[in-house]
Amino acid sequence: MRSRAQVGIVYAPGMATILAAIPDAFDVLEIEPQTLSPALAGRSGRAPGAGDLAEVLAFPHPKVVHSVGMPFGNRARPTPAEVGALRFAADAVDSPWVSDHLSFNGGRAGFAGFLLPLPQGRGAVRHAAARIGWLRDRLGRDVAFETGVNYLRPQPGEMPDGEFLAAVAEAADCGILLDLHNLWTNERNGREPVARVVDRLPLDRVVEVHLADGHERAGYWVDAHSGLTSGELLDIAATVVPRLPNLRLITFEMGPDYVPAAGLGPDDLARHLVDLRALAAAAAPPGPPGRPARRGRRECAHRRGPGLDAWRDELTLLVNGHPAPAAATDTLRADPGLGLYRELVAVARSGALVGAAPLTARLLVLLGGPGRLESVVEGFRAHSRPSLLPDDELRGLDDYLAAHPEPDLGVAHEVLRYERALLRTAADGRPRTVTFTTDPTALLPAIGAGRAPAPAEDDDPTIYELTIVSRPVESGH
Amino acid sequence: MEKSLQSRPGGVVSVTIPAEVAFDLDRFGQVQKDILGKLGCMACCSGFDIRWDFARQFVVDSELNIRQPGLP
Numbered sequence: 001m002r003s004r005a006q007v008g009i010v011y012a013p014g015m016a017t018i019l020a021a022i023p024d025a026f027d028v029l030e031i032e033p034q035t036l037s038p039a040l041a042g043r044s045g046r047a048p049g050a051g052d053l054a055e056v057l058a059f060p061h062p063k064v065v066h067s068v069g070m071p072f073g074n075r076a077r078p079t080p081a082e083v084g085a086l087r088f089a090a091d092a093v094d095s096p097w098v099s100d101h102l103s104f105n106g107g108r109a110g111f112a113g114f115l116l117p118l119p120q121g122r123g124a125v126r127h128a129a130a131r132i133g134w135l136r137d138r139l140g141r142d143v144a145f146e147t148g149v150n151y152l153r154p155q156p157g158e159m160p161d162g163e164f165l166a167a168v169a170e171a172a173d174c175g176i177l178l179d180l181h182n183l184w185t186n187e188r189n190g191r192e193p194v195a196r197v198v199d200r201l202p203l204d205r206v207v208e209v210h211l212a213d214g215h216e217r218a219g220y221w222v223d224a225h226s227g228l229t230s231g232e233l234l235d236i237a238a239t240v241v242p243r244l245p246n247l248r249l250i251t252f253e254m255g256p257d258y259v260p261a262a263g264l265g266p267d268d269l270a271r272h273l274v275d276l277r278a279l280a281a282a283a284a285p286p287g288p289p290g291r292p293a294r295r296g297r298r299e300c301a302h303r304r305g306p307g308l309d310a311w312r313d314e315l316t317l318l319v320n321g322h323p324a325p326a327a328a329t330d331t332l333r334a335d336p337g338l339g340l341y342r343e344l345v346a347v348a349r350s351g352a353l354v355g356a357a358p359l360t361a362r363l364l365v366l367l368g369g370p371g372r373l374e375s376v377v378e379g380f381r382a383h384s385r386p387s388l389l390p391d392d393e394l395r396g397l398d399d400y401l402a403a404h405p406e407p408d409l410g411v412a413h414e415v416l417r418y419e420r421a422l423l424r425t426a427a428d429g430r431p432r433t434v435t436f437t438t439d440p441t442a443l444l445p446a447i448g449a450g451r452a453p454a455p456a457e458d459d460d461p462t463i464y465e466l467t468i469v470s471r472p473v474e475s476g477h
Numbered sequence: 478m479e480k481s482l483q484s485r486p487g488g489v490v491s492v493t494i495p496a497e498v499a500f501d502l503d504r505f506g507q508v509q510k511d512i513l514g515k516l517g518c519m520a521c522c523s524g525f526d527i528r529w530d531f532a533r534q535f536v537v538d539s540e541l542n543i544r545q546p547g548l549p
Contacts, residue, residue: 012520034518041518068521101521115523149523182523214524224524255520257527344526348519351526361532370533388518 005247005280007273008064011056014256018266019059025270029061030251033089034069038389038427040089041069042082046428053092063093064208064249066100066177069388070135072128072145073104073118075312083138090141096248097142097207098135099177102128102168105388107312113320113345113386117150119311120158127308129171136174144175144207147197149182149223151189151337155329161192162200169205176201179210180240181223181253184233188221189337198240206244211237211276212253220340226258228272237279245284250276319345320386349386350377353397356390357419359447363412366452376412379404391427394420411438411453418444418466425468436464 008028009019013035019026037052038044056063067086070078078086090098103115118124128145136143147165154160159167161183169176178201183194211234213227229237229252241247252273259269314325314332319341324333332338354361354373364373380400387393398420401413414436421432436443443453519526 010521013517032518032520035520036517038517066521069518115521146521151523185523217525222524223522224527225520225522226524226527253521255522255527257531261527261531344524347526347529350532351528352519354532355528358532365533373533390517 005241005244005283006249007276007280008249008251009269009273010066010251010253011059012256013055015259016055016058018256018259018269021266022270022273023059023061025273026252027061028064028249028251029056029059030064030066030249031056031089031093032066032068033086034067038391040085041389042079042085043389044427048085048088050092053089057092063095064251065090065093065095065098066146067098068100071101071103071105071115072131072135073102073124073308073312074131075104075107075309077131077134083135087139090139095141097144097175098139099144099146099175099208100135101148102145102165103148104312107316108309109313109316111386111388112312112316114341114348115148116312116315116319116341117148117152119155119308120161120164121308123308125159125164125167125171128168129174132168132172132174142175142207143172144177145169145172146177146210147179147182149185150191151220151222151340152335153331153337154191156331160196160200161186162197165197166200166202169202174205175207176205177208177210178206178240178244179212180237181210181212181214181229181233184236185214185221185223194236195239198243203243204246206247208249208251209237209241209244209247210251210253218340218343220337222340222344224258225253225255227254227262228264228268229276234275234279238282241279242282242284247280247283250280252276318342321346321382345386346378346381349381349393352390352393353377353380356394356423357397357416359444360412360416360419362450363415363447363453364409366447366450367408367412376401376409391420391423394423411436411443415444415447418468421468431467431469433465433467436466437462438464440464440466 006027008030009026010030010032011019012032019029031053033053034041036055037048039046039048039052050057065086070082070086086098089095101115102118104118105112105115118128132143132145145168150161158164165176178198180194183197187193211229212223212225213230213233214222214224215226216222237250241250252269254269259265317323317325318332318338321342354377361373364376377397380397383400384396387396394416398413398416401409401416405413414434418434418436418440421434424430425432438453446453
């Protein structure tokens with residue numbers, strides 16, 4: 001990667017066609033390995049191989065690894081399989097650094113279902129700095145943390161946002177992925193202004209900038225990656241980028257599902273990336289080539305904040321709709337941002353379900369309208385905890401439907417088991433057989449085309465066995 | 478569509494579909510084309526997952542094309 005700042009775009013499943021149409025519009029592809037396959041998340045029982053990265057390796061561009069699976073605020077260290085999978089991806093693309101989030105999604109109360117903010121105190125600074133150093137040692141590469149979104153109000157006694165970020169960067173002696181849309185989201189929702197946060201940061205540690213767009217929901221600005229970077233945020237970026245002497249990359253983030261929904265096409269993205277090239281050209285003169293100067297770790301001497309374990313537990317329970325723990329502070333319990341978090345967690349779980357089992361979701365709508373889909377998914381969510389991988393959510397829904405049988409959901413349950421089998425066979429190559437009480441070669445295309453299936457004849461005893469087979473999946477190690 | 482339909486005694490019909498083919502079958506609709514990409518973790522995003530709205534609000538037009546709503 002050249003020393004001057006380049007322009008990148010985040011690769012997400014579903015973006016391949018769009019990006020293949022505009023290969024000259026970006027310099028670097030940012031990949032989120034855990035989104036590409038369970039093996040790259042270290043959760044498939046097999047080591048990842050080149051086949052797991054095939055869709056991104058098809059692009060000739062240099063690549064940077066942005067991890068989404070092991071935020072530095074988590075209580076548990078990543079497993080050897082998770083770290084091994086991340087190292088495999090970083091080595092495969094020779095990533096100049098690896099980043100993840102200064103947030104948490106797991107604690108003693110389990111997986112939270114969403115990236116959540118840390119309590120901004122001394123304990124969190126020490127924990128995150130130690131975890132960043134731990135990962136850097138295992139990857140053998142520079143590590144940077146992403147500045148995150150926080151929909152909560154500032155908590156009593158916590159460090160201001162910029163002070164907290166600076167303390168972690170100095171304590172960990174690491175790089176910063178400055179997500180300006182995240183900071184802008186925080187400012188719009190009442191937290192510290194972007195300019196004040198940036199003023200407090202050690203700007204020579206910023207190696208990458210993220211830009212994106214969002215939209216309003218329930219009175220909040222949410223970080224949805226739903227459009228082109230707004231002119232207002234580009235103006236903010238234009239004041240920040242020239243102050244970043246070690247900036248290597250400006251990366252644009254947009255969810256693939258939002259591209260057509262926003263009425264955009266590849267040419268629109270290409271034109272936007274031209275604007276970002278002009279922004280990158282305004283970066284400060286490059287510092288020494290290679291990496292930001294390491295100054296050594298600094299001891300954090302800030303005041304104590306809320307207890308880290310208790311905070312993780314309380315927030316995890318609260319955003320998943322469980323009763324407030326007795327230990328939760330009144331400020332946290334009364335925070336209006338909890339309502340938004342509850343909705344976003346619920347929607348993230350529901351989105352994962354319908355993304356992994358689209359035919360099941362569509363059939364439920366065909367059987368009883370959107371309300372039928374909502375009632376089934378809401379019922380399932382109320383009886384379960386979030387899972388990191390979509391397949392685990394599907395297994396939970398499978399178990400829920402088995403435990404809560406309803407006469408008109410029999411076919412939907414069969415379709416769900418078919419979609420589970422399809423995903424799992426695609427992942428591990430092992431054949432699986434599922435059964436239907438109606439002809440699947442007529443049923444599945446009908447659902448796919450948006451037609452309600454014909455009712456099965458009650459006196460037809462035919463059982464259809466559908467076997468899904470696949471080529472063996474390539475394994476790396 | 479590569480499949481084999483075999484009647485068995487007792488009223489059982491066996492269907493075999495390669496997963497790679499199933500994902501690309503136009504007759505199954507476009508809905509599953511990108512499903513392989515939905516195997517992994519959720520992406521780096523702190524916002525609203527639009528797939529949930531899509532699933533609730535899909536519309537089938539007179540040509541049997543699936544149309545999705547706009548942004549929330």
